[in-house]
Amino acid sequence: MARATVQDVAKTAGVSVGTVSRVLNGSPAVSAASKEKVTGAIRKLNYRPLASARDLRRDRTMRILALAKNLNSPVISEAFRGFGDAAALSGYVSLIAPTSGDLEREQQLVDMLRNGSVDGLILFSPTMPDADVEALAEQLSVVQVCEIVDSEAAFGVSIDDRQAAFDITRHLIETGSRRLAMIGNRLARSGRLREEGFRAAAAEAGLAPEHLLLADGEFDFHAGRRLAKELLHLDPLPDAVFCGSDTVAAGCVREITDAGLRVPGDIAVAGFDDSVQAEMCVPELTTIRQPAYEMGQVAFEALFARMTGPGGHRRGRIFLSHELVVRGSTKD
Template sequence: MNDTHHAAPPSTLLDVARQAGVSPSTVSRILNGTARVSDDKRDAVLAAIAHMKFAPNQMAQGLKKGRSMTIGIVVQDISSPFFDESLRGVDDGLKGTGYASVIVSGHWNAQEEEDRIRLLLARKVDGIILLSGRISDQSVLDFSQQRPIVSTGRQIATHNAIGFKMDNEYGAYLAVRHLIELGHRRIAFVAGPSNNSDAAERLTGYEKALREADIALDPKLMAEGDFHEASGMLAMNHLFDTQQQFTAVFAANDLSAYGVRLCLYRKGIRVPDDISLVGFDDLPGSSYTTPPLTTIRQPLYDIGRIATEALLALINGEAVQAAIPPLELVVRETTRRVR
């Protein structure tokens, strides 16, 4: 004869009220933080909740407040490890809040980003996180009239829209200054796409570090990439095909640096013995390249977590008090003093 065990049905708000000896409306108001009750009643309700392992229905509570309990997230490339780290921060920022996320991709296309934001608004999300992107600040402000928006890669601050921006120029400056301090003067630069603001700022930082060291800028040492591995390899091939002489390379992001590293490996050029290499981002894989990559660390996880906390504050009508940690140079094993 088989014994059949049935799981006990989940406790309800009415069960908690009976256990605590109060009305269901009192329990509801205590959960919502709106009840003015004696400490004894509040303690009795909290004890009953703990004893009965009562879990409020977050969706039902959201509907009562006119909320969907979802937030929209617009990334540019779902397959990129850059966005993986930020999304991990978003996910941790949502833990315990009752919110779920809806993730869409803008593919670095302003029109597509706007279409995706409209799609999220049509799904009645309570707010939107825009991780980088090409749409204008004005478009972000226009959309924020409908729902709160937190965006990275830009500086805006209104009652319904907040932007967090990293100092890309300073990060690139740190990278190139590190190479200069190691004695390098012929420093090649694998840039990002010319129509990308982050790439433009990193170019400015590269130029600033050279200028401060009285090193003449040589346009022949610069090759444009697109922030992907293949472009780093192609950029290096171009520099070698045009017979440029250099002892170090600064790549505008880690993915490009991976491509640079592969090109150097195939040509039998040792890193860092023959050529030093610096990236930008500090992706998780950069600690495990051969050799481990010297790079500029962006706090990608923190960006996602802080953006989420800021959005939830906007949704709840609270003041946003958050700041992104600064960029920093992480010295590993792809740089050494020039011979």
């Protein structure tokens, strides 16, 4: 049987994860009724926290730093929430710092780990070269989330981006699309993997991808509109576009519909992430759901092992399962 999680406790008790955390940490800011529900759920599920961090506090800062280029990504935000909730249950404070892709700024923040100002480091989308990430992970407590270097030394948690892109491209082909286009971003490791999956699915079906447009700056709503406008000047038009994120796909849908074309009647559009934008878009986006919150939790568990366990420098990576979510943007 799988080990019970704090989310299982919260669901069984009918309270929030934060309430469970406060009960476990002995906070007085919990009603007697809520405390009774939580303790009952803990007994019922035989839940055990990762460890009691109180015994470690004398030798540790009880702070963990998370670095990301920016906080705009819904996946990074949700993964950080999962990481922060898991960290709080073991008594850790989570700090998050956007680097804006500034390598010097990133190195200054990494020095907080080197000089003992924090106990561990989570990297969401590092700017530093892969070799630097690997060297850092060989010496210190570091875990990567989403964007992970191809190294056994640097532990990471992600989904299989290549397979996920393959699955959603195959879905486009199965719905009848033959002239395929992709709006992607090679600056990110995940973007390069998604391009590989897109190409592999097209090749398996005996199709040559008609067009591959790459963002040369921010990978956002406006990039989706700008690159979709380029697609609309093509003759013939593509009949399906796979976008490397839901935000970009929303911009693509907007540009296509503003041009008087129908989605998916004239051009099907698929995104990636299953963020809130996927359901806000009209029509709602077919996309790939990433278990972002769970990735954050698993990342903390791995980091905790590295910080506290003898020989805890865990290597390799964990790929969590993704899910193809089919909505109106690819299917009438």
